[in-house]
Amino acid sequence: MSAAGLSAAPPASRRTLPALCAGLVVAGLAVSAWHPYDPTTWLLETVWVLVGLPVIVLAWRRFPLTGLLCALLAVHALVLALGGHYTYARVPLGEWARDAFGLDRNPYDRFGHLMQGFVPAILVRELLSRTSPLRGSRWLAPLTVCACLAFSAVFEMFEWAAAVIGGQAADAFLATQGDVWDTQWDMFCALIGATVSVLLLGRAHDRQLAALSVTASCSGGASTAAARTSTAGTTRRHR
Numbered sequence: 001m002s003a004a005g006l007s008a009a010p011p012a013s014r015r016t017l018p019a020l021c022a023g024l025v026v027a028g029l030a031v032s033a034w035h036p037y038d039p040t041t042w043l044l045e046t047v048w049v050l051v052g053l054p055v056i057v058l059a060w061r062r063f064p065l066t067g068l069l070c071a072l073l074a075v076h077a078l079v080l081a082l083g084g085h086y087t088y089a090r091v092p093l094g095e096w097a098r099d100a101f102g103l104d105r106n107p108y109d110r111f112g113h114l115m116q117g118f119v120p121a122i123l124v125r126e127l128l129s130r131t132s133p134l135r136g137s138r139w140l141a142p143l144t145v146c147a148c149l150a151f152s153a154v155f156e157m158f159e160w161a162a163a164v165i166g167g168q169a170a171d172a173f174l175a176t177q178g179d180v181w182d183t184q185w186d187m188f189c190a191l192i193g194a195t196v197s198v199l200l201l202g203r204a205h206d207r208q209l210a211a212l213s214v215t216a217s218c219s220g221g222a223s224t225a226a227a228r229t230s231t232a233g234t235t236r237r238h239r
Helices: 003-008 012-032 039-059 067-086 092-101 108-131 140-174 182-238
Strands: none
Touching: 012 039, 012 067, 039 067, 067 108, 067 182, 092 108, 108 140, 108 182, 140 182
């Protein structure tokens, strides 16, 4: 392999991490789909993963994701799969936390909505950084948080529609657990999750975005060099 090819090749970890994450998500989905508490609830909770994973795989060659985002998306997918299998109000880990800390409800639903802000914040940040002029702008962080809060509001509308259509059959999906302020709490948790994510992971994410840009530039440069070499060879043969 030429020096240009070696410099353009991404590190092994950058190639294997996405595959490991995808395999973990597929395995988690398969396990969670085995005799779930309510099949309809499982489908409603995991539909984001069922749609999102194929989209990421199909778009990977043109739009690879950073390792940080891949890992976060995998963790979020497993959170959704676990909540879909048991329903959020019945997840055993949440029941243990409720009993251990004397809570009045299973807190797994609150944790799920924190993740609904924490992980999409990096997804939105990556999309805006790579497809808009906002990279490095002071507006990137607040607009990222606003986008996550907007998504949370849309999800609450989705839950509302499910409740209207499904009636009592949608109770497991709603997981309100008798709290009349559950919708507001869900959006607030997403807001906190998005804010913490941007503040905590922003710099690490910027470093990975920069590394990804360098890799893409090297790959483009190697392709251009290879094309020039091929053209030069063809020209010499025709002389």
